[in-house]
Amino acid sequence: MKPVIAACSVRGNASCSDKDLKAALGQWLDAPPRRIDRMILQALLCSAPLKAQVRSDCGLYLASRHPARATMGALLDAVCVHQRQPKPFEFVNSVSNAAGFHVASQLGLEGPNLFIGAGASVWKQLQMLAALDLADGAISQALLVVIDENGDFQAQAVLVEAPTKAQDFTELTASVEVLHLQAC
Amino acid sequence: MTPIYLQRGALHSALGADLRAASAALQSGQLPVPDSFQLHELRQPRPYLAVSRSGEGRQQRCDRLLGETLGEQPGALDDCLLIIASTSLDIDDLEQLIAAEGGFRPEHSTPLDLLAEDLRQRWGFADAFTLNTACTSAANGLLYGARMLAAGLYQRVLVLAFETPSAIAQQGFGALDLTSPSGAYRPFHPERDGLILGEAYAATLLSREPGTAPLAKLLGGFSACDTSNLTTTREDGSHIDWVMREALRSAGVDTGQIGLVKLHGTATGANDRAESNGVRLLFGDALPPLCVLKPWLGHTLGACGLSETLLLMENLANLPGLDYAAEALLPLSAEPTRVAADSLLLANFFGFGGNNASLVLQRCAESQV
Numbered sequence: 001m002k003p004v005i006a007a008c009s010v011r012g013n014a015s016c017s018d019k020d021l022k023a024a025l026g027q028w029l030d031a032p033p034r035r036i037d038r039m040i041l042q043a044l045l046c047s048a049p050l051k052a053q054v055r056s057d058c059g060l061y062l063a064s065r066h067p068a069r070a071t072m073g074a075l076l077d078a079v080c081v082h083q084r085q086p087k088p089f090e091f092v093n094s095v096s097n098a099a100g101f102h103v104a105s106q107l108g109l110e111g112p113n114l115f116i117g118a119g120a121s122v123w124k125q126l127q128m129l130a131a132l133d134l135a136d137g138a139i140s141q142a143l144l145v146v147i148d149e150n151g152d153f154q155a156q157a158v159l160v161e162a163p164t165k166a167q168d169f170t171e172l173t174a175s176v177e178v179l180h181l182q183a184c
Numbered sequence: 185m186t187p188i189y190l191q192r193g194a195l196h197s198a199l200g201a202d203l204r205a206a207s208a209a210l211q212s213g214q215l216p217v218p219d220s221f222q223l224h225e226l227r228q229p230r231p232y233l234a235v236s237r238s239g240e241g242r243q244q245r246c247d248r249l250l251g252e253t254l255g256e257q258p259g260a261l262d263d264c265l266l267i268i269a270s271t272s273l274d275i276d277d278l279e280q281l282i283a284a285e286g287g288f289r290p291e292h293s294t295p296l297d298l299l300a301e302d303l304r305q306r307w308g309f310a311d312a313f314t315l316n317t318a319c320t321s322a323a324n325g326l327l328y329g330a331r332m333l334a335a336g337l338y339q340r341v342l343v344l345a346f347e348t349p350s351a352i353a354q355q356g357f358g359a360l361d362l363t364s365p366s367g368a369y370r371p372f373h374p375e376r377d378g379l380i381l382g383e384a385y386a387a388t389l390l391s392r393e394p395g396t397a398p399l400a401k402l403l404g405g406f407s408a409c410d411t412s413n414l415t416t417t418r419e420d421g422s423h424i425d426w427v428m429r430e431a432l433r434s435a436g437v438d439t440g441q442i443g444l445v446k447l448h449g450t451a452t453g454a455n456d457r458a459e460s461n462g463v464r465l466l467f468g469d470a471l472p473p474l475c476v477l478k479p480w481l482g483h484t485l486g487a488c489g490l491s492e493t494l495l496l497m498e499n500l501a502n503l504p505g506l507d508y509a510a511e512a513l514l515p516l517s518a519e520p521t522r523v524a525a526d527s528l529l530l531a532n533f534f535g536f537g538g539n540n541a542s543l544v545l546q547r548c549a550e551s552q553v
Contacts, residue, residue, distance in 0.1 A: 060409070066293050072278075073288035079355045080283040083224045091356035092414055095271070096296070096316040097537035104538070105411035113409035113539060114324060117296025117314035125313050132331045136434075138406075 003162035005141070006053050007173040010046045012183035014151040018070075020184040021045060033102050035089045039068035042147045043099040044106060046155035049179055050143070051107050053159055058141035059111035059133045061126040062100045063118035065148045068093065103145065111139040122146055123168050131163035144172075153183075185404045185434045188330035189548070191395035193388040193494045194252035196245065198233035199480050202252075203494055210480050210495060213504035213520070218367065218380060218482075221351075223358040230358060231367040233382035233482030234349060242276060242348055245385055246299075250307065253342065253387040258307075263339035264389075266312035267329050268300045269321035271486035273314065276348045303344070310338060316486065318535030319448075320407060321345065322386070323489030323543055327405040329390050339391070345487035346385040353485065354381060360415070362452050369479040371449030372456050372512040379450050382482015386490040398548040400497045403528070404435025407541035415536050416454040421461025424540055428466050428530060431542035435528075442472045443527025446496050447514070448534045449476035450483055455534060460513040473521050474514055475503045489533045489541070497547050500525055525549045 012021065021041040025032045028048035033040070043062060071094050078084045092098060097115040104113050112133055116125060123146065130142035145157045146169070156169050166172035193203060198216045200206030209216065218231035240248065251258075274294055282288050295301075297314050304312035317324050322345035329341035347353075357363050357379065364378040388399070408430070410423040417423050432438060445467075448459055463471065477492045484491045496503075500523050509518035529545045 065295050065297075067296060069290045069293045072293060073290070075352050075356070076278060076282040076288045076292075079224065079351050080279050081287055085224050085226070085359040086352065086356050088356075088359050091352070091359055092536065094352070094356070095318050095536045097318055097535075097539060098414060100317075101409065101411065101414050101537040104409045109411070110408065112407050113317070113537065114328070114407075115316050115537075117298075117300060117316070119295070119297035119301055119313065121311060121313075125311070128332065128337060129328055132328060132335060135335070136331075138430075 002175060003160050003164045004173060004176050005159045005161055006050050007158045007176055008046045008049045008179040008181065010155045010181045010183050012153045016184040024183045029106055036102060037068040037071040037093040039064055039147060040093065040099045040102050042153060042155040043103050043145055045183060046157040047103045047107060047143060047145060050157055050159050054107050054109065054143065055141050056108050056110045057139050058109045058143055059130060059139040060100050060104050060109050060113045060143050061130045062145040063116045063122045063126055065118040067096065118146055118148065123166060123172060127164050127166065130160065134163050185331065186334035187401045187403050188333050189391050189394045189398040190400045190402065191389045191391050191398050192253050193399050194249050194386065195491055195494045196235050196249065196385040197481050197491055198235055198382055201236060203498060206495055207498040210499050210504060211502045215479060221354050224355055228365065230363045231380045232349065232354065233380055235383045246344060246346065249385050249387045250344065253389050261308045262310050264309055265329065265332060265338045265341045266300060266303055266309040267325040267341060267343045268314045269325035269343060269345040269486050269489065270347060271316060271318060271321060272348045272350045272353065273299055275350045275352060279351050317539045318537050319485050319488055320533045320535040320539040320541040321486035321489065323533035323541040324407050326402055326489060326543060327407060327541065330402045333390055333392050341390040342387060343390065343490060344387045345490040347383060347485045347487045349383050357381060364451065369451055370508055371447065371451040371476040371478060372460060372514050372516060373508050374511055374513065376451040376456060378452055379483040382484045384481060384484035384487045384491040386487055386494055388490060388494065394548065400548055401546045403437065403544045403546055404431055405541065405543040406430035406434055407539065410538040410540055414538065417458045417534055417538065417540055419454060419458045419461065421458050421465050424459055424462030425465040427540045428462065428542045431530065431544055435544035437528055437544055439467055441528050442530050444473045444475060444523045444529050446492060446529060446531040447474055447476050448532040449478055456513060459532065463514060471515060473523055474516055475521055476516065493531060493545065496529065496531065500527065500547055
């Protein structure tokens, strides 16, 4: 059995607006969720193209290097500078696993849903967490997602159905054709 | 699941400066006295359960907590994974910075693995990562840390869980109308009016070996995502019921063997209704003793999976009763609950993002060491 089923890598420029990302997402989802922030959009953009291959007993292992900056900025400015209450949807979106919730909801995933901070070993750590659930038989597939935005952004998703031990995205996806997308 | 030991543990909470002090306060039944913060715009006070000020910053406190957990001579930690479970991370620093500078700029944003990487480098851990699944963060830290040990990936795992006072969290939960105006923290009360946030710092060292005086064994657990709603779980309790069943299955335990259920019990309308339904679906009429701990610690958000677990393990012989028990949605006890030291325990932790988790635990009696 080939452990890696499919993979998608989405790049976008710093100038890509959230509106641009929503438009790009519309190509993959009939009814994208409303009032979502940039990190949720990026997570959906790289995951949604894999939807047809995803089964419901799939776990999601998602990582991001930073929180969604615009959401954090809006919350911090409202609360700490202007002494206002945050908008409820902004506060809820700021929960790190909100992106995981929306990916699971849109793709119909019913398995575990974990979020970790992405550091140098992020792909190794995501594979390690997923391997535990795959080995236990709790899930038959695992969707690994990493988001990195520092000016330009890159969002990458890999769907696997057996434990893997690759160093990074390139090694992990060496055996499949990666769908490369440019968000805008 | 292979049982994994919680070899040692440390807790700094509003209930006490350490786990021993918190346990003494819990057994006295005396609720901690909350501080207060003001909801912006509404100008209404809300309670907050803060840790007594020690003059330490977050980094110093976390270092002290690690020292208490690892002991005076921790030795090399190159066989030990560090998992940080927290929703607040360094938000307290950011809040001060943004207030001082009059506004947020993108360069203010810090990496989500900043604290984990800092502790890894300074303490010499083999690896480290931040796990953030809202209020199930620490429960998932325990569960996945234990399974990594069972899989032989590391010799030890240290789970560090904390929630600092955060204006974003205080005002955010306020904006969602989830904080208690009355200041009475009453999970499962028919007129419950929300949660009281709490500050806490907790750590535990997990190992396949018991060590000299283990606190408890983690026997199993399960975690999954309910995609029906971002902030609530299915009110019929069906997802919670499923998660608890899977947790029991992973531990090889059936419902009749459970001696106590530690409820998540946020005292918010929807959560308590869903958990009440879920517990009744699982246990039917044969409900084991039930307990809640948030009235004593506050809702410590991402840390509650560990702060409540540690407090529970130390107090099975004397968990305080609730003065509203007769009115509660579930049969909580008005009298102190006492269960056998070796009882099998089911502990629930639920969070935003649809994350629901249950753990199966057992305190280590001396004969089990």
